[in-house]
Amino acid sequence: MMASAGLPSDPQAPGARAPRLLAVGGGKGGVGKTFVTANLATALARLGKRVVVVDVDLEGANLHTCLGVPSPQKSLADFVSEREEDLGKLLTDTPLPNLKLIGATHGNLADAQPSHLRRVRLLRGLRQLDADVVLLDLGAGAHASVLDYFLVSDDGILVLQPEPTSVENAYTFLRAAFYRRMRLAMVGHGVRQLVTLAMDQRNERGIRTPLDLLREIEATDSAEARRFVETMRVFRPRLIVNGVRTAEDVKLGFAVSSVCKKYFGIEAEYLGYVNYDDEARRSVSQRRPIVDLRGDADVSIYLQRIARKLIGLPSSAASTTAGSAAGGASADGGVASASHSVPPGGGMR
Numbered sequence: 197m198m199a200s201a202g203l204p205s206d207p208q209a210p211g212a213r214a215p216r217l218l219a220v221g222g223g224k225g226g227v228g229k230t231f232v233t234a235n236l237a238t239a240l241a242r243l244g245k246r247v248v249v250v251d252v253d254l255e256g257a258n259l260h261t262c263l264g265v266p267s268p269q270k271s272l273a274d275f276v277s278e279r280e281e282d283l284g285k286l287l288t289d290t291p292l293p294n295l296k297l298i299g300a301t302h303g304n305l306a307d308a309q310p311s312h313l314r315r316v317r318l319l320r321g322l323r324q325l326d327a328d329v330v331l332l333d334l335g336a337g338a339h340a341s342v343l344d345y346f347l348v349s350d351d352g353i354l355v356l357q358p359e360p361t362s363v364e365n366a367y368t369f370l371r372a373a374f375y376r377r378m379r380l381a382m383v384g385h386g387v388r389q390l391v392t393l394a395m396d397q398r399n400e401r402g403i404r405t406p407l408d409l410l411r412e413i414e415a416t417d418s419a420e421a422r423r424f425v426e427t428m429r430v431f432r433p434r435l436i437v438n439g440v441r442t443a444e445d446v447k448l449g450f451a452v453s454s455v456c457k458k459y460f461g462i463e464a465e466y467l468g469y470v471n472y473d474d475e476a477r478r479s480v481s482q483r484r485p486i487v488d489l490r491g492d493a494d495v496s497i498y499l500q501r502i503a504r505k506l507i508g509l510p511s512s513a514a515s516t517t518a519g520s521a522a523g524g525a526s527a528d529g530g531v532a533s534a535s536h537s538v539p540p541g542g543g544m545r
């Protein structure tokens with residue numbers, strides 16, 4: 197989505213193709229980022245993609261558990277602490293042959309987060325991994341490192357839950373990511389300062405929204421304004437609503453997407469929703485991704501659809517079967533018809 201957030205993405209070795217980098221974030225803790233990442237990674241691996249899934253949540257590493265990998269000895273912490281430069285050496289096998297993990301266990305409690313320079317190296321290394329897709333599981337919050345991973349990825353995916361606190365945090369996250377991206381995109385010192393000023397919601401210039409900011413920039417520098425508009429155009433976060441229980445919950449993705457359009461002037465695509473299901477929780481206790489454990493559960497069907505959508509595949513025959521199992525939800529990740537159809541039966545109220 198946002199390939200250059202001021203963080204260089206290096207050219208690959210000749211002939212090699214850089215993997216697609218996907219980051220899964222969401223601001224709020226506990227909304228299902230890790231659950232969704234583990235399952236999308238598994239679904240993509242099962243579709244034949246060579247996938248590396250990376251736990252960048254250095255202070256709350258638990259992706260390995262969702263994938264059934266006992267606490268990996270080699271971890272991203274070795275890269276952060278400069279004990280290991282080659283990310284390829286940190287790969288751990290998972291029960292699926294196509295899916296490798298870089299865990300984040302055994303971190304340094306005193307200094308968990310990588311420096312800016314180290315993050316740049318990390319992102320460069322991730323782009324050089326021998327894989328089709330690299331999925332990053334981000335930590336909660338809107339720390340600069342989390343925002344950078346989100347911004348520099350080809351797709352930044354936001355997971356939210358249908359509850360006001362999660363929606364609030366998702367907007368806070370998007371706002372932080374948006375302004376960080378804009379500040380990096382602007383060239384002139386004066387305009388950068390204007391962006392910094394706009395980041396203070398109560399600024400004295402009365403800039404309240406990104407569109408207000410754009411008007412201010414247009415009045416001072418038309419080249420910067422064009423850059424601003426272009427950056428807006430390529431800033432395309434994608435949305436997943438997790439833990440859906442009602443038809444109303446399903447609509448949340450559309451609502452957030454339309455607020456993004458109105459407030460930020462950006463397109464945020466609603467990728468799909470995942471229903472709440474106690475089986476999803478049980479799959480975590482059993483340390484198995486639910487798409488692997490119970491491929492025919494509604495949760496799995498929705499996750500598989502989102503995975504297919506991410507790599508541009510149409511819904512498969514399996515999904516069509518799934519569609520009927522799920523009460524006839526549409527073939528596009530269940531989203532297009534969601535606003536006027538009843539959400540799936542299993543696990544829903």
Ligand SMILES: Nc1ncnc2c1ncn2[C@@H]1O[C@H](COP(=O)(O)OP(=O)(O)OP(=O)(O)O)[C@@H](O)[C@H]1O
Binds near residue numbers: 228230336470474475
């Ligand atoms: N669709 C779902 N239905 C039922 N339970 C779910 C669903 N998604 C996630 N959960 C439960 O919520 C728990 C928390 O999810 P997860 O650890 O993925 O959140 P997170 O956003 O990664 O949290 P953190 O911010 O702490 O990293 C999971 O362990 C699982 O039990």
Ligand SMILES: [Mg+2]
Binds near residue numbers: 229256333335
């Ligand atoms: Mg997590």
